[in-house]
Amino acid sequence: MQYVLMQHLSTSLTLHHAHATMRWLLVWMIVVLRCSYAQPQQRIVEGPSDTSAMLGETVVLKCRVEAQQGAVQWVKNGFGLGNDRQLSAFKRYSMEGSASKGEYNLRITEVDIEDDDVYECQIQAAGNNPSRISNPAKLTVLVEPQPPKLQSAGSVLKATAGQRVQHSCVSKRGKPPASIRWAIADDSNAVNVLTWLEDALNKLTGQQYDARDPHKVHITEDVHRTDERTYTVFSNISFTPRAEDDEKYLACVVSHETYPSIKSQGVFLDLNYAPKVELKLDNNSVLREHGSAQLSCNVKAKPFENVEIIWYRNGKAISSATTDTLSFSELRIDHHQSQYVCLARNSIGESSASYVLNISYGAHIMSSEQHQAVSPGEDAFFHCEAIGNPKPTIRWMKAGDNQTIARGNNFTIRSVQSWQRGEYECVASVEGFPAAKLTNYLHIRGPPSVSLTEETVAAVGESVEIICEVRGRPQPKDVIWSLDGLPLEYGRPRGRIQVHQVPRQFGVESKLVVQNLKDSDFGIYNCTAINELGHDFQTMELRRKSVVDVVIKILPWSYVLPLALLALIGLLVLICCGFWQCCRKKYRKTTRLNDDQLEVTVKCEALDGGQFFPEMYSSSPLENSELLCSKDYVPIPQSNPDLDYLPPPTFIGNLYHPYINQPVEYSVDPSVRFEPSYGSFTSGMSTPAGGALSDVYACNPSRVEGTTLETLTEVATPDMGSGTPLLLNAARVHERPVSRTSTHV
Numbered sequence: 001m002q003y004v005l006m007q008h009l010s011t012s013l014t015l016h017h018a019h020a021t022m023r024w025l026l027v028w029m030i031v032v033l034r035c036s037y038a039q040p041q042q043r044i045v046e047g048p049s050d051t052s053a054m055l056g057e058t059v060v061l062k063c064r065v066e067a068q069q070g071a072v073q074w075v076k077n078g079f080g081l082g083n084d085r086q087l088s089a090f091k092r093y094s095m096e097g098s099a100s101k102g103e104y105n106l107r108i109t110e111v112d113i114e115d116d117d118v119y120e121c122q123i124q125a126a127g128n129n130p131s132r133i134s135n136p137a138k139l140t141v142l143v144e145p146q147p148p149k150l151q152s153a154g155s156v157l158k159a160t161a162g163q164r165v166q167h168s169c170v171s172k173r174g175k176p177p178a179s180i181r182w183a184i185a186d187d188s189n190a191v192n193v194l195t196w197l198e199d200a201l202n203k204l205t206g207q208q209y210d211a212r213d214p215h216k217v218h219i220t221e222d223v224h225r226t227d228e229r230t231y232t233v234f235s236n237i238s239f240t241p242r243a244e245d246d247e248k249y250l251a252c253v254v255s256h257e258t259y260p261s262i263k264s265q266g267v268f269l270d271l272n273y274a275p276k277v278e279l280k281l282d283n284n285s286v287l288r289e290h291g292s293a294q295l296s297c298n299v300k301a302k303p304f305e306n307v308e309i310i311w312y313r314n315g316k317a318i319s320s321a322t323t324d325t326l327s328f329s330e331l332r333i334d335h336h337q338s339q340y341v342c343l344a345r346n347s348i349g350e351s352s353a354s355y356v357l358n359i360s361y362g363a364h365i366m367s368s369e370q371h372q373a374v375s376p377g378e379d380a381f382f383h384c385e386a387i388g389n390p391k392p393t394i395r396w397m398k399a400g401d402n403q404t405i406a407r408g409n410n411f412t413i414r415s416v417q418s419w420q421r422g423e424y425e426c427v428a429s430v431e432g433f434p435a436a437k438l439t440n441y442l443h444i445r446g447p448p449s450v451s452l453t454e455e456t457v458a459a460v461g462e463s464v465e466i467i468c469e470v471r472g473r474p475q476p477k478d479v480i481w482s483l484d485g486l487p488l489e490y491g492r493p494r495g496r497i498q499v500h501q502v503p504r505q506f507g508v509e510s511k512l513v514v515q516n517l518k519d520s521d522f523g524i525y526n527c528t529a530i531n532e533l534g535h536d537f538q539t540m541e542l543r544r545k546s547v548v549d550v551v552i553k554i555l556p557w558s559y560v561l562p563l564a565l566l567a568l569i570g571l572l573v574l575i576c577c578g579f580w581q582c583c584r585k586k587y588r589k590t591t592r593l594n595d596d597q598l599e600v601t602v603k604c605e606a607l608d609g610g611q612f613f614p615e616m617y618s619s620s621p622l623e624n625s626e627l628l629c630s631k632d633y634v635p636i637p638q639s640n641p642d643l644d645y646l647p648p649p650t651f652i653g654n655l656y657h658p659y660i661n662q663p664v665e666y667s668v669d670p671s672v673r674f675e676p677s678y679g680s681f682t683s684g685m686s687t688p689a690g691g692a693l694s695d696v697y698a699c700n701p702s703r704v705e706g707t708t709l710e711t712l713t714e715v716a717t718p719d720m721g722s723g724t725p726l727l728l729n730a731a732r733v734h735e736r737p738v739s740r741t742s743t744h745v
Contacts, residue, residue, distance in 0.1 A: 040067040041067060041129055042065060042066070042067045042068050042069045042070060042123050042126070042129045042132060043065065043066055043067060043123075043132055044063065044064070044065050044121060044123060044132050044133075044134050045064045045065060045066050045102070046062050046063065046064040047062065047063060047120075047121050047134030047135050047137070048061035048062050048063060048106070048119055048120070048121060048134060048135075048137035049062070049137050050137050050138045050139075050140070051137065051138075051139050051140070052139070052140040052141070052142055052257070053111045053139065053140070053141060053142065054111070054141075054142050054144075054258060055111060055112065055113065055141055055142065055143050055144075056110055056111060056112075057110075057111050058107065058108065058109045058110070058111065059107075059108050059111055059115075059139060060096070060105050060106065060107050060108075061074075061105065061106040061108075061119050061121075061137060061139070062105050063103070063104045063105055063106065063121030063134060064097075064101070064102050064103050064104070064105075065102040065104065065121075065123055065132075066102055067129075068102055068123060069123075069126035069127060069129040070123050070124035070125050070126035070129060070131065071083040071123075071124045071126075072095075072104040072121065072122070072123050072124075073122055073124070074087075074093075074095070074104075074106045074119060074120070074121060074122070075119070075120040075121075075122050075133070076117050076118070076119055077117045077118050080122070081093060081106075083124070085099075085104075092108055092109045092110055092112075092115075093106065093107070093108055094106075094107050095107070104121065106119065106121075108139075111139075111141055112141070113141050113143065113175070113228060113229050113230075115139060115141055116139060116140060116141035116175075116229065117138075117139060118136045118137070118138055118139075119136070119137050119138075119139055120133055120134050120135070120136050120137070121133070121134040122134070140176075141175065142175060142176075142257055142258050143173065143174055143175035143230050143258070144174065144256065144258035144259070145171045145172060145173055145174025145175075145178045145230075145231075145233075145254070145256055145258075146171065146172040146173055146174070147171075147254075147263055147265070148169050148170070148171050148178075148180065148252045148253075148254040148263055148264060148265050149169065149170050149171075149172075149252075149265060150167065150168070150169050150252055150265050150266075150267055151167070151168035151169065151170060152167060152168070152267065154267075155267060155268055156267065156268045156270050157250060157267045157268065157269055157270065158270045158271075159241055159269065159270070159271055159272075160271060160272045160273065160348060161241050161242055161243045161245070161246065161271045161272065161273030161274070161348070162240060162241075162242075162273070162274070162348075162349070163240065163241075164216075164238055164239065164240050165238070165239060165240070165241055165250075166236065166237065166238045167236075167237050167250060167267070168234065168235065168236045168237070169182075169234075169235045169237075169252030169254075169265070170232065170233065170234050170235075171232070171233045171235075171254045171256075172230075172232045173226065173228070173230040173231075173232065174230055174231055174232075174233070174256055174258075175229065175230045175231060176231065176257070177223045177231035177233050178231075178233050178254050178255070178256045179233075179254065179255045179256070180221065180233055180235035180252060180253070180254050181196070181197075181198075181235075181253045181254075181255075182196075182197040182198070182217070182219065182235070182237045182239075182250065182251065182252060182253065183195065183196050183197060183250075183251045183253050183264075184197065184245050184248050184249070184250065184251070184269075185248065185249045185251045185264075185266060186248065186249070187249060187266070188249050188251065188264070188265065188266030188267075188268075189251075189264055189266070190249070190251040190253050190262065190264040190266060193251070193253075194248065195215070195245075197215055197217045197219070197237065197239060198217040198218075198219055214242060215239040215240050215241065215242065216239060216240045217237065217238070217239040218237070218238045218239070219235060219236065219237050219238075220235070220236045221233065221234065221235050221236075222234040222236075235252065237250075241269060241271055242273075243271065243273035243274070243276050243300070243302075245269050245271060246269060246270070246271040246273060246302060247268070247269065247270070247271075248268075248269050249266035249267065249268055249269065250266060250267050250269055251264045251265070251266035252264055252265050252266070271302065272302050272303060272348050273301065273302050273348055273349075274301065274345075274346060274348040274349030274350060274351055275299050275300065275301035275307055275344035275345065275346055275349075275350060275351045276299070276300045276301065276351055277297060277298070277299055277342055277343070277344050277351045277352055277353040278297075278298040278300075278353055279295060279296070279297055279298075279340070279341075279342050279353035279354065279355045280295070280296050280298060280355075281293065281294070281295060281296075281355065282294040282295070282296060286331075287331065287357065287358060287359050287360060288331065288359060288360040288361065288432075289331060289332065289333060289359060289360065289361035289362060289433070290330055290331065291330075291331045291359075292327075292328055292329055292330065292331065293327075293328045293331060293357070294325055294326065294327045294328070295325065295326040295327075295340055295342070295355055296324065296325050297309060297311075297324045297325070297326070297342035297344065297353070298324070299324060299342075299344040301344060301346045301348070302346075302348075303346060303347065303348075304346070306346050306347060307344055307345065307346045308344070308345045308346070309322060309323065309324055309342065309343070309344050310322075310342075310343045310344075310345070311326050311340065311341070311342055311343075312340070312341040312343065313338055313339070313340055313341075314338055314339055315339075315341075324342075326340065326342075331357075331359050332359075333359070333361050333364065333387075335357050335359050336357060336358065336359035336361065336389060337356060337357070337358070337359075338356070338357050339354055339355070339356050340354065340355050340356075340357065341353070341354045342354075358389070359389060360389050360390070360430075360432070360433075361388060361389050361430070361433065362388055362392075362430045362432075362433025362434055362435075362436065363386045363387070363388040363392035363428030363429055363430045363433065363435060363436040364386060364387050364388065364428075364436055365384060365385070365386045365426060365428055365436050365437075365438040366385045366386060366387060367383060367384050367385045367386075367426070367438060368438075369438060369439060369440055369441070369505060370382055370383070370440045370441070371440070371441045371443060371505065372440070372441070372442050372443065373443040373444075373445060373473035373474075374416050374442070374443075374444065374445065375416075375444070375445045376416060376417055376418055376444060376445075377415050377416065377417075378415070378416055379412060379413065379414050379415065379416065380412070380413040380416050380442050381410070381411070381412050381413075382396075382410070382411045382412075382424060382426070382440045383409060383410055383411075384396075384409055384410075384411070384426035384428070384438060384440075385409060386426075386428035386436065388428065388430040388433070389430070390430060390431075391430075392428040392429055392430045392436075393407070393428070393429050393430075394407065394408060394409055394426060394427070394428050394429075395407045395427050395429070396411045396424060396425070396426060396427070397424070397425050397427060398422060398423070398424055398425070399422060399423035399424065399425055399439065411424065411426070413442065416442065416444065418444050418446065420442060420444075421442055421443060421444040421471075422441075422442060423439050423440070423441055423442075423506070424439070424440045424441075424442060425437050425438065425439055425440075426438040426440065439505070441505055441506060443471070443472060443473035443507075444472070444473070445473050445474065445533065446472060446473075446533050446534065447472065447531065447533050447534025447535060447536055448470050448471065448472035448476045448507070448529040448530070448531050448534070448535065448536050449470070449471040449472050449536055450468060450469070450470055450471075450527055450528070450529050450536040450537055450538045451468070451469045451471075451538060452466070452467075452468050452469075452525075452527050452538035452539065452540045453466050453467050453468075453540055454540060455540055455541045455542075455543060456540065456541075456542050456543070457542075457543045457544070457545045457546070458517055458542065458543075458544070458545055459517070459544065459545040460517050460518065460519065460544070461516060461517060462516075462517050462545075463513065463514065463515040463516065463517070464513075464514050464517060464542060465511060465512070465513050465514075466511070466512040466514075466525060466527075466540065466542070467509060467510070467511050467512075468481075468509070468510040468511075468512070468527035468529075468538070469504070469506065469507070469508075469509055469510075470507045470508045470509075470510060470529040470536075471506045471507040472507060472529075472531065472536075473507075474531050474532055474533070475507065475508060475531065476507070476508055476529040476530055476531045477530055477531055477532070478529075478530050479499075479501060479508065479510040479527065479528070479529050479530075480526075480527075480528045480529075480530070481499060481510075481512050481525065481526065481527055481528075482525070482526040482528070483521070483523050483524070483525055483526075484523040484524055485524075485526070488512075490512075496514065496515050496516055497512070497513070497514050497515075498512075498513045498515075499511065499512050499513075500513070508529075510527060510529075512525070512527075514542075521542065522542050522543065522544050523541070523542060524539050524540070524541055524542075525539065525540055525541075525542060526538075526539045527539075
């Protein structure tokens with residue numbers, strides 16, 4: 001049963017779908033047949049668009065149609081202008097274009113303000129084609145406004161900077177209304193605009209503009225429509241001019257669609273203003289310690305005649321500075337980071353500018369000297385603070401040694417030993433400046449250490465000062481002075497000898513002053529220091545002043561050095577002369593002797609004795625018992641080679657009694673060696689000392705005793721041309737006759 005029902009239901013649905021499909025096919029066929037036999041529909045292919053035109057110009061509004069069945073006409077603000085192409089009812093209007101192409105363009109010549117309206121292109125209905133109309137198009141007739149005009153009399157606007165100023169500008173008979181804006185410009189035509197007032201730039205260009213308003217501008221605008229369908233625009237501005245605006249122009253700037261560029265009119269700004277100050281540092285300034293600098297206060301003010309300038313340093317007025325410049329002949333450290341203010345004032349107001357000096361300067365140590373007294377093995381600590389610009393570097397050295405032993409503000413000596421006592425220098429340095437030093441003292445607890453002035457010279461009646469320095473900790477209980485081992489008496493009021501104990505950084509300075517020196521004050525002085533841990537002493541000599549000391553003291557070193565140099569040169573000359581003389585004598589000795597003997601023996605014998613001295617040689621032996629007839633052999637020392645002088649031997653009795661009234665005693669010089677000859681010139685024999693002598697004068701040999709020789713006190717040698725002998729004493733010229741001798745060397 002269910003199967004039969006389901007089969008019946010399926011058959012019913014199939015039949016229903018078949019009937020629906022047939023109905024839709026029938027409808028479609030009817031529509032196709034109607035479209036195949038229907039006429040085409042008219043339509044507007046191209047319609048007019050919004051257009052603007054200048055007054056008096058010609059304008060064309062577009063209209064093109066297809067499948068036109070009805071008439072085409074133009075509608076102005078809902079009023080049809082007619083469907084004939086000439087539009088004879090309107091002399092300046094006509095339709096133009098190719099009718100076969102469906103062109104019905106509206107041509108308007110000599111556009112007038114009345115032509116400013118809305119236009120539409122329309123196809124009238126025909127048969128089954130309904131009416132068609134285009135989109136409305138607006139024809140805007142543009143009217144160029146009159147040039148802008150400022151509403152104040154005169155071309156100069158006098159005002160005061162900082163006080164509000166009001167001004168107006170008008171633009172007449174423009175269509176559409178003109179756009180008026182304000183600006184500060186360099187010229188009246190606003191060719192070079194310096195500042196746009198309010199949001200003028202935004203409104204003129206459509207661009208975003210930073211409308212910061214230093215002039216506090218307020219602008220109002222009023223637009224009036226005239227009977228001629230044009231517009232007059234009034235713009236009113238209220239603003240606060242600045243000092244920078246003086247001698248500039250306040251310009252009313254107008255823009256319009258008919259203008260190829262903006263038009264403007266400006267008024268000259270004659271502003272009084274408070275001083276405007278600019279503080280500058282001179283280019284030749286040297287901003288460093290001991291350098292120089294100059295600050296210039298450039299003031300611009302109106303009026304300028306009554307401007308008053310006041311300088312301040314760190315808020316305090318500088319009474320001596322009244323001009324527009326402030327000079328520093330020598331910069332100091334305290335100028336660093338000082339703020340200098342130049343204030344200028346006139347009848348309008350006052351203004352100021354400031355400058356902070358940045359001075360470069362060398363290191364300056366702010367710490368005070370430190371004394372550390374420690375026992376051996378303890379630690380010693382020193383600290384050093386310094387300022388400078390730029391920041392100084394700090395290093396530590398021991399006095400007298402350039403080696404750096406530490407760096408930084410702090411210096412610690414660990415486990416101090418006795419040899420580390422002394423002075424330690426904190427050296428602070430800034431590049432380009434001399435270093436600053438601070439001496440600190442490290443004392444080792446122990447016996448004192450004494451140092452004394454070196455040897456001192458003075459004259460009787462003068463005053464002298466001897467300084468004894470005592471170092472060490474603890475401080476000495478006493479400093480004792482003595483002279484040549486005897487304690488000095490001092491301390492009496494107005495005494496001649498005084499001792500002053502002066503505390504020093506290193507310890508104690510004991511100063512001994514002796515006035516009006518006496519002979520007893522010269523000698524060895526001893527300074528002895530004693531403390532709880534021991535003692536020490538030193539000595540020095542106070543010496544009497546000599547001539548050399550006086551000369552050195554009187555003459556400045558500029559004279560002493562040249563004199564010493566001259567003396568040295570003189571000494572060298574003397575040494576050279578002596579050396580030359582010795583060389584000369586040595587040369588002469590070598591040339592004349594040709595041997596190395598130190599002495600030369602010369603043999604001399606008298607010739608023709610009887611002829612020249614008859615009284616001497618003719619006397620009988622009985623009458624002249626003391627006469628010695630012998631040859632004379634005399635050793636000649638090398639120092640007297642020319643026989644200028646020979647010492648006489650001793651003779652017994654009178655030798656030349658006819659000439660001598662008194663016997664003459666002679667003594668022999670022991671430095672001269674006398675030896676007998678070893679042969680005469682005639683015999684050629686050799687005779688030893690003490691032997692018998694024989695000669696051509698036939699003297700009795702028995703009369704010769706020993707080695708006694710007849711010595712000629714003076715000998716006239718053959719090279720003496722005058723023949724006059726040299727004498728020992730002028731009083732003895734006639735004591736003996738001249739000897740005729742012959743010498744052979």
